[in-house]
Structure formats: structure tokens, C-alpha cells
Amino acid sequence: MGEIIIMPKQGLQMTEGIITNWLVNEGDEIKEGEPLFEMETDKLAITIDSTASGTLLKILCEEDEIVAVADPIAVVGEPGEDYEAILAAGQGSTAPGATAAEPADLPEASQPAVAPVTEAPEDAGHVFASPRAKTCAKERGIDYHDVPGSGPLGMVIERDILNAQVPGARVPMTAPARGEHQIPVSNMRRIIAQRMTDSLNTLAQANHRLTVDMSAAVALRRQLQDAELKVSYNDIVIRCVAKALTEFPMMNSTMDDQFITTKDYVNIGMAVATDEGLLVPVIRDADLKTLPEISQISKDLATRTKENKLTPDELTGGTFTVSNLGMFDIESFTAIINKPEAGILAVGKMEKKPVVCQDEIVIRPLMQLSLTYDHRIVDGAPAALFLRRIKQLLEHPGLLI
Amino acid sequence: MIKTYAMAVHDVMAEEMRRDERVFIMGEDVETLGGVFGCTRDLYKEFGTERVRNTPISEAGFVGAGIGAACAGMRPIVELMYMDFTFVAMDQILNQAAKTRYIFGGNAKIPLVIRGQQGIGRGNAATHSQSVETFFMHIPGLKVACPSTPADAAGLLRTAIRDDNPVMFFEHKALYAQKGEVPEDIDFTIPFGKADIKREGTDVTIVANLLYVGRALEAAEILSGEGISAEVIDPRTLVPLDMNTITESVKKTGRLVVVHEAHRNAGWGAEIAAQVTEDVFPYLDAAPIRLGTAPCPLPFNLGLENAATPQVADIVKAAKTVLYRI
Numbered sequence: 001m002g003e004i005i006i007m008p009k010q011g012l013q014m015t016e017g018i019i020t021n022w023l024v025n026e027g028d029e030i031k032e033g034e035p036l037f038e039m040e041t042d043k044l045a046i047t048i049d050s051t052a053s054g055t056l057l058k059i060l061c062e063e064d065e066i067v068a069v070a071d072p073i074a075v076v077g078e079p080g081e082d083y084e085a086i087l088a089a090g091q092g093s094t095a096p097g098a099t100a101a102e103p104a105d106l107p108e109a110s111q112p113a114v115a116p117v118t119e120a121p122e123d124a125g126h127v128f129a130s131p132r133a134k135t136c137a138k139e140r141g142i143d144y145h146d147v148p149g150s151g152p153l154g155m156v157i158e159r160d161i162l163n164a165q166v167p168g169a170r171v172p173m174t175a176p177a178r179g180e181h182q183i184p185v186s187n188m189r190r191i192i193a194q195r196m197t198d199s200l201n202t203l204a205q206a207n208h209r210l211t212v213d214m215s216a217a218v219a220l221r222r223q224l225q226d227a228e229l230k231v232s233y234n235d236i237v238i239r240c241v242a243k244a245l246t247e248f249p250m251m252n253s254t255m256d257d258q259f260i261t262t263k264d265y266v267n268i269g270m271a272v273a274t275d276e277g278l279l280v281p282v283i284r285d286a287d288l289k290t291l292p293e294i295s296q297i298s299k300d301l302a303t304r305t306k307e308n309k310l311t312p313d314e315l316t317g318g319t320f321t322v323s324n325l326g327m328f329d330i331e332s333f334t335a336i337i338n339k340p341e342a343g344i345l346a347v348g349k350m351e352k353k354p355v356v357c358q359d360e361i362v363i364r365p366l367m368q369l370s371l372t373y374d375h376r377i378v379d380g381a382p383a384a385l386f387l388r389r390i391k392q393l394l395e396h397p398g399l400l401i
Numbered sequence: 402m403i404k405t406y407a408m409a410v411h412d413v414m415a416e417e418m419r420r421d422e423r424v425f426i427m428g429e430d431v432e433t434l435g436g437v438f439g440c441t442r443d444l445y446k447e448f449g450t451e452r453v454r455n456t457p458i459s460e461a462g463f464v465g466a467g468i469g470a471a472c473a474g475m476r477p478i479v480e481l482m483y484m485d486f487t488f489v490a491m492d493q494i495l496n497q498a499a500k501t502r503y504i505f506g507g508n509a510k511i512p513l514v515i516r517g518q519q520g521i522g523r524g525n526a527a528t529h530s531q532s533v534e535t536f537f538m539h540i541p542g543l544k545v546a547c548p549s550t551p552a553d554a555a556g557l558l559r560t561a562i563r564d565d566n567p568v569m570f571f572e573h574k575a576l577y578a579q580k581g582e583v584p585e586d587i588d589f590t591i592p593f594g595k596a597d598i599k600r601e602g603t604d605v606t607i608v609a610n611l612l613y614v615g616r617a618l619e620a621a622e623i624l625s626g627e628g629i630s631a632e633v634i635d636p637r638t639l640v641p642l643d644m645n646t647i648t649e650s651v652k653k654t655g656r657l658v659v660v661h662e663a664h665r666n667a668g669w670g671a672e673i674a675a676q677v678t679e680d681v682f683p684y685l686d687a688a689p690i691r692l693g694t695a696p697c698p699l700p701f702n703l704g705l706e707n708a709a710t711p712q713v714a715d716i717v718k719a720a721k722t723v724l725y726r727i
Contacts, residue, residue, distance in 0.1 A: 132686035158686040
């Protein structure tokens with residue numbers, strides 16, 4: 001019995017992934033739960049375990065190829081089995097179910113979705129949908145057949161349509177009745193609202209921005225990659241910020257009516273978006289950790305944040321926060337300070353741009369940094385020096401050693 | 402003015418008897434005892450025993466007498482000690498009261514109110530605890546009212562007494578002591594066929610009557626703690642039935658739970674679920690759920706009575722089920 005392994009969905013935003021490294025060769029035995037391949041998305045790098053046991057009959061995607069979510073990437077079966085037959089059977093019976101294989105709101109588990117060939121239901125072509133879901137889909141110009149169902153027996157229900165973002169959806173011919181909808185405020189939303197308002201109301205928030213030439217950081221990441229150490233640019237930023245904070249203790253402090261308290265330790269919070277809202281897990285003693293260590297911790301924290309598996313300890317005790325919206329093409333933005341910290345660094349998208357260098361126009365990867373700081377504690381000039389120091393470290397990462 | 406549900410019923414009957422001398426009351430022990438639940442207490446002192454008349458224990462007899470009096474131009478209020486005993490007078494109610502006006506081509510009218518209490522709450526056992534309003538919905542010619550609050554009791558009863566057609570008026574024994582604001586206006590009426598939205602919501606529509614309006618509101622409060630916004634609708638009269646308010650609500654929420662103390666099988670909730678499915682099917686995101694009393698005679702034991710009837714937790718669970726939140 002053969003099974004087709006498809007590109008797993010590692011987050012609601014993920015539409016495609018890149019397999020960076022197959023860990024098993026064609027013809028080799030693979031067991032369920034053993035690492036099968038490494039992949040990268042726009043957000044993270046991750047190792048994916050196999051959920052099928054057998055012989056890896058065929059790898060369908062080469063390394064570094066961009067693969068859409070739910071596309072077949074490999075076939076597992078008995079030694080000598082004809083993978084094309086399995087694939088043909090699987091495509092025929094699972095094609096409509098391919099999207100249904102992406103759970104709409106399951107936590108992103110680090111497992112590949114497997115489409116079992118032999119268990120395809122006879123009426124695999126039929127999609128159940130509630131009347132309301134059908135009406136709702138029609139109003140929005142969405143074909144409900146394309147939407148994964150979360151109701152009983154996989155039935156498409158209203159919330160599936162509301163959550164669906166179908167590319168190229170038609171503009172409805174007749175505008176649906178437009179009204180207003182009251183959404184109960186969740187506890188998490190209430191806490192975020194209170195903290196954001198409190199931060200803006202009580203701190204003297206000011207903002208500095210500058211642009212960093214990331215050429216050296218790109219080179220550094222490549223060197224580490226060659227040494228089989230995977231780090232993200234955000235990890236490099238966190239490492240540089242951690243070092244700069246040890247040199248600017250006022251940026252690593254809190255203030256009350258009587259004292260400004262500086263911290264000997266540097267705990268960096270990293271802002272992570274979840275479906276429910278923003279969470280800021282903390283990398284402790286980031287100034288004492290190497291870049292690969294930070295990378296490992298940040299990956300683990302990001303994964304567990306999205307799976308809602310953080311402990312409360314991991315969400316508290318930060319001394320400074322880094323927020324990155326580069327993956328959403330944001331060039332630069334102003335972040336709100338996460339009280340009681342004294343500052344927050346907003347990281348924009350890295351992009352190749354023409355720049356003038358020694359009177360010549362050259363192409364360089366540039367990235368904007370935006371520092372929001374509490375002017376009650378830190379004045380404009382020292383804050384500027386701090387931000388410039390981060391730029392210097394990113395442009396000369398050798399200084400980290 | 403704050404009144405109990407029983408006082409609201411009592412005061413409206415007194416006010417209507419003062420306003421219209423054709424209005425009179427008859428029933429078992431309504432005179433000096435004032436009715437088993439006190440709804441006619443001391444009325445005989447003001448109106449005399451001609452207008453507040455005791456009857457023998459013979460429902461078929463005195464309901465028939467009420468129909469005759471109504472035919473002859475009076476406006477009788479016939480009190481049944483328990484609405485379970487309507488069954489003793491079923492021929493009078495279903496074949497005479499309901500059909501006389503039709504049979505005589507509109508030349509006879511039957512301005513008759515048959516009222517009394519029903520339901521659970523006192524461990525009155527199988528023949529004294531039933532909820533029987535559904536039976537009277539099925540036969541054309543009767544109006545059916547079921548108040549859930551003191552104000553609704555006052556407004557609906559006054560409308561019933563002033564109606565020229567027979568009205569079956571179902572009070573609930575467990576609501577008699579409930580207090581609430583009742584308008585003092587002696588012309589305060591609530592039109593029949595106008596449902597009341599007891600709580601507004603957006604996620605699920607819960608339709609309930611009598612005792613279960615309160616239970617549905619309790620369930621809605623629990624649901625709101627879980628981020629679910631429930632709309633609670635009391636149809637108030639089953640005939641005429643305000644389906645428009647219910648279907649408009651379901652168009653908004655897409656989900657329907659109907660809960661009543663009447664038996665679930667072939668209860669009035671089934672009628673509402675069916676009409677909603679016929680009328681606004683494209684708006685439904687889940688099959689409607691009906692909750693009602695189990696298909697067994699109501700037990701004497703109060704613990705078993707609870708086991709046989711829908712509880713607040715059952716309403717919460719049903720609402721979450723139609724929302725696929727279980």
C-alpha cells in the first residue's frame with residue numbers, strides 16, 4: 001500500500017515552501033516519526049518527520065524548488081512498487097481532497113499531511129456544505145468546493161467560508177446586505193488593548209529610524225549555512241541588539257517614580273503573531289548566547305507560540321523587544337513599547353536597492369530599523385547612538401566575536 | 402408597579418370585570434378560596450358570587466357552560482385548576498369552542514378565555530405536571546397564549562379577555578411567585594402574534610416559552626462567558642405565531658435551538674424548526690435542535706422530574722452543538 005506525502009502547511013499564512021534538504025534517499029527505508037526532510041517557509045526553517053513507514057520510492061521535488069502547499073512531494077510504499085501507479089491513483093482520488101487535507105484551523109503540527117491512497121472515500125468528489133455556507137460562499141464569489149470543511153464529516157460550514165481567502169475570488173454580482181457585527185472581546189484581545197493603551201498613555205514614546213546595509217549579514221548567514229548552521233536575519237538582529245544593550249544599560253532598564261533600574265541581564269522578547277493575537281516569548285540571556293543558540297531558541301519559541309504551548313514563564317521577564325514585519329513586505333514601522341521595557345526595535349523588510357558607494361551606484365541589500373524608546377529614560381542622542389551601534393554591528397558582524 | 406405573575410393575572414381580571422360587566426369568572430374553588438394558586442383571591446367580595454362562581458368538579462360541564470354563556474353575549478373566564486384537565490373537556494374545546502363561529506357562518510362568536518396553570522416545579526406528578534399547549538395549536542379556531550413574565554401575563558390576558566374568539570391561556574405554576582414590573586395602565590395590552598426578543602444576540606437563536614424563557618436566558622448568560630452571543634426569543638402566543646421575528650433572527654444567526662417543557666416529540670418546537678427550515682433554509686449553518694421533555698410521563702420525584710426535562714446545561718450544550726463548538 002502506497003502513500004503520497006504532500007507539502008505540509010506550517011502556518012495559516014503559508015502557501016508554499018522550499019525543501020532545503022532531503023534527509024532520506026530514494027530507495028531507503030523510512031519509519032514513521034523519523035526526520036524526512038528540512039524545509040523553509042517565509043517565516044521559519046524546520047525539520048519535518050515522516051508519518052508513513054516503508055520505502056521512499058520517489059522524491060518528486062528537488063531541493064530548493066518552491067512547492068505549493070498540498071502538492072505531492074514524495075511517494076512511500078513497498079520496495080519495487082510502481083510509484084507512478086500510486087501517484088496516478090492518489091491524484092485521481094485525492095485531487096478534490098487535496099485542499100481538504102489542509103486543516104483550516106488545526107495547530108500547525110510539524111507533520112506532513114499524508115493522503116492515504118487506499119482509504120479514499122467513494123464519493124470523494126462530493127463536498128458537503130451547510131446551506132448557510134453555500135449562501136455565504138455565493139455572496140463572496142467563492143467556490144465552496146475549494147474550501148476545507150471543519151464541520152461534521154468535513155462539511156463546509158459558515159466559518160470555513162469566512163476564514164477562506166481564495167485568491168482571485170470573483171467580485172459578487174449583487175452586493176450582499178451589509179450590516180455590522182459585534183464580536184465579543186476575547187480575554188487576550190482585552191489584555192492587548194489595555195497594555196497598548198497603557199503604554200501609549202504613560203510613556204514618552206519617541207522614534208528614530210535608519211537604514212542598514214545588510215551585505216555583511218547576508219554573507220555571514222551564507223557562511224553559517226555552509227557550515228550547516230541555519231539562522232534567520234531576525235536571529236542576527238537579535239544577537240546584535242543583545243550586544244548593543246550590554247553597552248547601553250539605560251536602554252535595558254525600567255523606570256518607576258523613584259528609580260531607574262538597569263538590568264545586568266539581557267532578555268529579548270520576540271513578537272510573534274498568532275491567530276488569537278500578538279504574543280512576545282522571551283529569549284533569556286540573549287547576550288550570553290551564540291547566534292546558532294539564539295536561532296535554535298527562537299525557532300522553538302516561534303513554533304510553540306503558534307501551537308499555544310508556551311509556559312507563562314516564557315512570556316515574561318523581557319527587558320527589550322524586537323518586532324519584525326519584513327515577511328509582510330513592511331519597509332519600516334513604529335512599534336509600541338512593551339511595558340515596562342524602555343524600548344522596542346521594529347525591523348523592516350530586507351530589499352536589494354541601488355545605493356551610492358564611493359561615487360558609484362551599486363546594488364545592496366538594505367533594511368530599515370525603527371527604534372521606539374521611552375524619552376523619560378533615554379534622551380534622543382543616546383538613543384541615536386544605540387541605534388547606530390546596532391547598525392554598526394549588523395554591517396560589521398565580526399564585532400560580535 | 403412591581404407585581405408577582407399571580408397578582409398580574411388577578412389584577413387584570415379584576416380591572417376587566419370593573420370595565421365590562423359581561424366579564425365573569427367560573428371554576429373550581431375560585432370563590433372564597435380564591436383559587437388554588439390565589440389568582441381570584443377576594444374577587445368575590447367586590448364582584449359577588451354571581452360573577453365569581455364556583456363550579457362542580459366537572460370540566461366538560463363548566464367549559465361547556467362557558468361556551469354557552471359566550472354564545473349568549475357574556476365574556477366568561479373559565480379557570481381550570483390544572484390545564485391537564487383540559488383533556489376532560491376536549492370535545493367542548495376542540496369541537497365546540499373552536500368551531501362554533503365557523504359553523505354558524507360568523508353569526509356566533511365565542512369570547513371565551515380558558516385559563517389556568519400547568520407545568521413542573523412542584524412534584525405534582527404525571528397528571529398534574531404536563532405542558533399541554535401544543536395540543537391546542539393543532540386545531541384551527543383557538544388562540545394560544547403562554548406568558549413568561551408578570552408584564553406579559555397582564556398584557557396578554559387583557560388582550561385575551563377583549564378578544565372575540567376563544568383563547569387558551571397557559572400560566573405556569575412555577576412562575577406565579579416571580580416578580581416584575583407591570584404597567585399600571587388599565588388598557589395595557591400586548592398584541593397576539595408578536596414575539597418578544599428577551600435578549601439580543603448574533604450567534605444562535607434560542608426560542609423558548611413559559612418557564613424555559615428564564616432558563617434560556619440563564620444559558621445565554623453562560624454562553625456569553627464563552628464568547629457566544631445568544632438571542633432569546635419568546636413567541637408569547639403560539640396561535641397566532643410570529644414566525645417573522647424568528648426567521649429574521651435565524652437569518653442573522655444561522656442557528657436555531659428550540660426549547661420547551663412540552664414533550665419534545667411532536668412538540669411545538671418541531672413546528673417552528675420545520676417552518677424555519679422551509680422558510681430560511683439557505684441561511685441555516687446547522688440543523689435546528691429541539692429540546693423538550695422526554696417521552697415519558699412526568700415523574701413525581703423531583704430529581705426524576707429534572708432528569709426528564711431540559712436543564713440549563715442542555716440548552717448551553719445544544720447552542721454549542723449548532724455552532725460546532727463541541
